[in-house]
Amino acid sequence: MNYFFVILLVCHVSLSFGSATNVTPEHGEPIVIENTKQSNEVPSTTDVDQKKPPTILIATLFRNKAHIMPLFFTYLNRIEYPKDRITLWIRSDHNEDETMEVLNQWLYKWSNAYHHVDIEYDNTTKLRDSEISQTHWSNERYLDVIRMKEEALNYGRKIWADYVFFFDADVLLTRPTTLLELIHLDVPIVAPMLLSDGLYSNFWGGMTPEYYYQRTTEYKTIYNYDQRGQFDVPMVHSAVLINLNDKRSDTLTFNKTKLGARFLLSDHDLALIPTDDIIIFALSANYSQMPLKISNEFLYGFVTVPLDAEDYIEKDYQQLLNLKIMILNDETNSLIDVEPEFERFSKYPEADMMSFDRIFMINLLRRPERRVKMERSFKEIGLDVEHVVAADGQILTQEYLEEIGVKYLPGYADPFQNRPMTKGEIGCFLSHYRVWEQQVARELNEVLVLEDDIRFEPYFKQRALHLMDEARQIGGWDLIYFGRKRLVKKNENWVEGSDHLVHASYSYWTLGYALSLEGAKKLLAAKPLENLLPVDEFLPIMFNQHQNETWKRAFPIRNLNAWSASPLLLFPTHYTGDEGYLSDTEQSDIIDIAGENGVEKKGNKENNNGSAMMKSSGDGDNHANAATANNTSIDTSFLINKVNDHATIQHQSSDQHSEL
Missing domain, CATH: 3.90.550.10 (Spore Coat Polysaccharide Biosynthesis Protein SpsA; Chain A)
Structure with a gap:
């Protein structure tokens, strides 16, 4: 008690x-x-029943x-x-x-x-x-x-x-x-x-x-x-x-x-x-x-969990940190700032990079509220993070994309909606691509890449440090998912010698991942801007776990060694349908692959029944037909819950127990 x-x-x-x-x-x-x-309350003269x-x-x-x-x-x-x-x-x-x-x-x-x-x-x-x-x-x-x-x-x-x-x-x-x-x-x-x-x-x-x-x-x-x-x-x-x-x-x-x-x-x-x-x-x-x-x-x-006799009081400090991170993600009551009189009693861990050469956080300038929340999480956990300004799909122009050499993968269509990429998906890919370029240019051996709409699992820092120690002892990894959406039903094989790492199967989401310098070089060497598709389709292609053989042929060297934390260390702050859900990738305009302007359609691969067809006209009909043919060849029975799969959150905790 x-x-x-x-x-x-x-x-x-x-x-x-x-x-x-x-x-x-x-x-x-x-x-x-x-x-x-003294109480100054006076009964209302107009309401004798007021209490x-x-x-x-x-x-x-x-x-x-x-x-x-x-x-x-x-x-x-x-x-x-x-x-x-x-x-x-x-x-x-x-x-x-x-x-x-x-x-x-x-x-x-x-x-x-x-x-x-x-x-x-x-x-x-x-x-x-x-x-x-x-x-x-x-x-x-x-x-x-x-x-x-x-x-x-x-x-x-x-x-x-x-x-x-x-x-x-x-x-x-x-x-x-x-x-x-x-x-x-x-x-x-x-x-x-x-x-x-x-x-x-x-x-x-x-x-x-x-x-x-x-x-x-x-x-x-x-x-x-x-x-x-x-x-x-x-x-x-x-x-x-x-x-x-x-x-x-x-x-x-x-x-x-x-x-x-x-x-x-x-x-x-x-x-x-x-x-x-x-x-x-x-x-x-x-x-x-x-x-x-x-x-x-x-x-x-x-509430914190009662400590056992053999526990140190420091475990209570960590539980408080876990609760504060949970409160930050509560839509209705997310304030964790204490009264000014108590600020001198607040203690924060020293910030570090958890043995990485750099931790990057990708954030859109027009989403400052996400940056503020993430920076508060970093302060509580003790993370030294470098902010990366995300490429904003809303303001990307076709002229700019052509200038940097962007060409869309012929025949690409979203597996669920049968549509081209959204402008948000283009911005998302370019944001991650910039991080890969930075890692290679600065010769950073290992980095952690985070997006700004993530929720840290309890004991994140301790678990991440242990995970990376284990990965380094085994060696040979290029990318390790910290958070993802697994899409296949088949069991994933454990990485030999590990209790916390599996070989990643076809997965979505780039919430957070560790990337080696060799891995970044492999991603850039594939020249993905010349065959652009969403980043969470590109990565599974690069570790040869994608289901679309046609798309895979555009990237002949697919030797990225990708693992995943198991259980995961990160989850999204919101899922499709949740109050406060907002996706700058899915809920954005679809690109006009025929070169026309003013496309109004929106895309949402997580919440669509897959019946939407690509917008096309003129020369774009060829792309649409190819995409339809490619999608038809995909056996979608391998997908977990197909479209609207909400990841199951597994809390690492003991069963409820009495306080004796």
């Missing part, structure tokens, strides 16, 4: 709240933070959480709920980091905005006598957490709070309206479903007779948003809203002794129950006939 934060919302006209915040430092002398904030929002108590425990607290408090401050209806209950002890410095900074700037803050902390010792490390959960530590959570629950009852929100310190509640939406559900106990960098979340799908986590198919259905709504589950934790106005809440407890007494459990039955706060609470809710609900109606936020 992690230390948690409890927010208590309290509102009763007969209850008089204190006007000061008591802070008990380690030497025991109380520090009083005066809070003179104040319910009061909420938010309770959280902090221990060695300085790395996540700046973002935790930033999201707490952004919660869209009247702060004068919120009481905060905070406890912290046994810290070895800057937890108290961050906490004091928040108290100084923000505590007066809330109705009341009740805080106690003790930093006299770093470890309990029974603990072997700061990540070790001894029985003494469990009992301390149980005692503090029980104290928070009773505090909420004492001040007549309407709700108590148990809020772990390792939760990032990114959706500002979460509390309002949970209260609106009007259920006794509910938790907003949280995502992690794996399959872990803040609920269980099942519980064994021994009261531990049980794997269920329903769990993944909920976690993957296959169904949305509110679901009855045997366990919720980490972020839990309890309606204290429900009479049944009077028997809720975190204490095993109280559980036995309230529900008349025998000594034998009580002894079988683990000394674990979340299990005891779940059982008390079950015995009180209060259903535990998990809501996945929205993406509410994220």
